[in-house]
Amino acid sequence: MIKRIDNRWLKKWNACSEGVDWFNAQKEREPIAVLKALMAVNKLDDANWVIVRLMSREQRIRYACYAAKQVLHSFEEKYPDDKRPREAINAALRCIKNNTPENKSAARSAARSAAWSAESAVESAAAAAWSAESAASAAWSAESAASAAWSAESAVESAASAAWSAVAAAQIKILRYGIRLLRTATAGGGRG
Numbered sequence: 001m002i003k004r005i006d007n008r009w010l011k012k013w014n015a016c017s018e019g020v021d022w023f024n025a026q027k028e029r030e031p032i033a034v035l036k037a038l039m040a041v042n043k044l045d046d047a048n049w050v051i052v053r054l055m056s057r058e059q060r061i062r063y064a065c066y067a068a069k070q071v072l073h074s075f076e077e078k079y080p081d082d083k084r085p086r087e088a089i090n091a092a093l094r095c096i097k098n099n100t101p102e103n104k105s106a107a108r109s110a111a112r113s114a115a116w117s118a119e120s121a122v123e124s125a126a127a128a129a130w131s132a133e134s135a136a137s138a139a140w141s142a143e144s145a146a147s148a149a150w151s152a153e154s155a156v157e158s159a160a161s162a163a164w165s166a167v168a169a170a171q172i173k174i175l176r177y178g179i180r181l182l183r184t185a186t187a188g189g190g191r192g
Contacts, residue, residue: 001054001182004029013053019046035179044171051178058096059181065089067174 002009006029010020022043028034031054038047052060068089075085095103 001031001186003031005031005034005050015049019049022046032179032182035175039172039175042168044168044175047175048171048178051175051182054182055178056185059178059185061092061096062181063174063178065092066177070170070174 005023007020007024010023015023022038023034026037028037031050035047035050038044038050052063055063068085072085072089075082091103
C-alpha cells in the first residue's frame with residue numbers, strides 16, 4: 001500500500017474534481033487516515049473509491065466477496081432456491097488460493113452474480129418504498145383521509161430514514177473490513 005495520498009495519486013486514478021477539492025481542503029494524507037476522514041463526513045462512496053484503488057488484486061476479491069455476503073441473505077430470502085450467488089462468491093475465494101483459468105472464470109461470475117443479488121435486494125427495498133409512497137399518495141388524494149395520509153407519509157419517511165441508516169451502517173461495516181485488509185497487508189509486509 002502507498003504511504004501517502006497526494007494530488008499525483010488522485011490524478012493517476014482520475015479522481016473527480018469534488019473529491020480532489022475535498023482532499024485538498026483537509027489535512028490527512030496517510031491512506032487509512034484519509035479513509036477514516038471520508039467516513040467521518042459520510043463520504044462513503046468516496047471512501048470506497050479510494051479503498052479499492054489502494055488494494056491488491058487479492059484484497060479486492062476478498063473485499064468484493066465480503067460486501068456481497070452482506071446482502072446475500074436478502075437475495076436468498078427472496079430466491080431461496082437460487083444458490084448461484086453463494087456458489088460464485090465461493091468460486092471467487094477459491095480463485096485466490098488457486099488462480100486457474102476455471103477459477104478466474106468463476107471469479108468473474110462472482111462479480112456479476114454478487115452485483116445482481118445486490119441489485120435485486122435494492123430493487124426489493126425500492127419496490128416496498130414505492131408501494132408505501134403510493135399508499136401515502138392515495139391517502140392524500142382522498143380529502144377525508146388527510147390524517148391517514150399524514151400518518152402514512154410519516155411512516156414512509158421513517159422507513160426511508162431507517163433504510164438509509166441501514167445502508168450506511170452496512171457500507172461502514174464493509175469499509176472497516178477493507179481497512180482491516182489494508183492494515184493486515186501492511187503489518188505483514190505483503191499485499192494481502
